[in-house]
Amino acid sequence: MKASRVEGFARQLAPSTTDSVRAATVNQVVRRLAMLPQSVGDVEAARTAAAQLKSHVLDNLGPLLEQLEANCERNGIQVHWAEDAREAREIILRLAGDRRRVVKAKSMATEEIHLNPYLEERGFEVTETDLGEYVVQIDGDRPSHIVAPIIHKSLKQVAESFSREGLGPYSEVAEELTMQARAKLRSKFREAEVGISGVNFAIAETGRLVLVENEGNNRFSTTAPEVHIALMGLEKVLPRETDLALFLRLLAASATGQQVTTYTHFIAGPRRGDETDGPREVHLVILDNGRSRILEGPYRDILRCIRCGACLNVCPVYRQASGHAYGHVYSGPLGAVLAPALEGVAALGDLAKASTLCGACEEVCPVKIPIPAMLLDIRRQAAESESDSAPWAAYALGATRPALWRAGLTMLPLASKVAVHPMKSGWAEFRELPARTGRDFRRWQRGRS
């Protein structure tokens, strides 16, 4: 039984990265715990309601998406359907046309389709405008967390990057660095011809797109350029505007420990006749990219995810390994299910091994996704196609024959000294082997009767 790539990555990870991730995730867990009951009241009832509603969405996805399309078109939002990442990239390329200056609001869907390198190779100037994503971009890095892209970096590292890029005098004061980025990004917003964003929720009954953020860069990106292109995974649709009352609260509290995000945008179409600002075109690209397939399979419930990142923050493995360890856009417990669900268990099923199955992810999930049960199922699938599966058949032989079992136990103290077994060496690399202490239960029990 081999270790996953997450273990391999963790073994060569700088301790300072773990320190950065730990500090930020611990903080988020505390903030979430404090805010959630204050914001939604009965947390359990809110999670149950949200899970049921998202299940309802998945059960009625076709009709809801058709309704969304019709109402978007009525609002002047042009809807495009992308079967896969390639098609999504091509649609966006075609929509951008000759407009080469692009600003981007933070979007995991655009990460999923690897949009930036695609556009850059074709002569576009793409600027990430979320502060964290901007740092990722100037460093040639990748986001390591779906909500906090540079959670793996320290303030000092960011300060060095800004200084290197000539954004301003060296500073390790977060506010000063923010002002430096702000000054730089302002000019980008003013020059931009296309703004690309994700979508947090798309409302079927009204055809409105809902985006949440804290920095204001989303608003700039979606309103200043002539063209706004929004990319959404097809599971992001919600039936009614009133559903937002629950979901906006759950998302803000679960993601960042906020009652409400600083900005909540309702986008109901392009600039109308007599209006003097806003984009002249708004496009919604609805991305499948494997989601329809997931919908029909055993990991369907992962499509309930609202990308809050709470499962990453609370996950002990994520904290030790950081998001890059997963080698996929989606990391942590979410990624350990979604990545193999999207790309296939054969390719990424080993990610499911990178879990103690402690269940903290399911406990914090605002839509109650049974992540541990899914991890177990992925492990089952992966093991069936794996040649080096553990010698569990031999173990089962002993564990179904009581006499053999008892003989094995009697020999254990000796066996643990002389045996060579991958389990033993894996254990002993970091720990002392357990010793039998005190009385033997079976002998004690026989002595009583």
Next chain:
Amino acid sequence: MKVRLMLTCLCDAFAGEVGIATVRVLEHLGCEVAFEPNQTCCGQPPFNSGDWKAAREIAQHCRSVLLPETDDVPLVAPSGSCTAMVREGYAQLFGQHGPARAFELGEFIVRVLGVTTWPASKPYPRKVALHPGCHGRSLGLRDEHRQLLTSIPGLELVEFLQPEQCCGFGGAFAATHGKLSQGIGKEKLLNVLAAQPEELVGTDMGCLLHLKGLQDRDGGTLRIRHFAEVLAETLP
């Protein structure tokens, strides 16, 4: 009340005293404790590793020995992990929920027997940190162990940071993902030690053997015990 003891493979192999303590605790509460010598393992190691064929074979053996259809005697284990396997894991393994008559020790005492104050006849004058095993989550446990421990005269429960975090054991994970497991475990120990307890009490031998192994490697000296041993020590 008649109960059946699920000794668990780890107590069977390494920690007989925890099994003995569990029997003493249950007997003190008036239970008649039956031990089936043919019991082995619950099947969780292969189940968690993806070998469900091996897991089913072991689970079937476990059910026939410990959960016979001829009676409805509850099963009690000094482990949330093994209990969760029997109660939740078997449901996933066999595609249907079986009779939910398996209980973790603290859960059984508080929820089934209704005992919320531990009938200690001796004080336990020590500062204790409690690490509740993560399987309490899937079992729906809340503060059963805390409730019983704090009712013991002299016992002072100390709070530590990030109590919700796993210890990093995770069964075979501890061996296959040694570096991650170690990192998680050391963080747990650091948080616990910062609260300056005299001992660390846990509800699952998996967590405890892992934490003790880590500590022994580094020369640590914190006393590490099972919940059942604490309860038993206060008995006459």
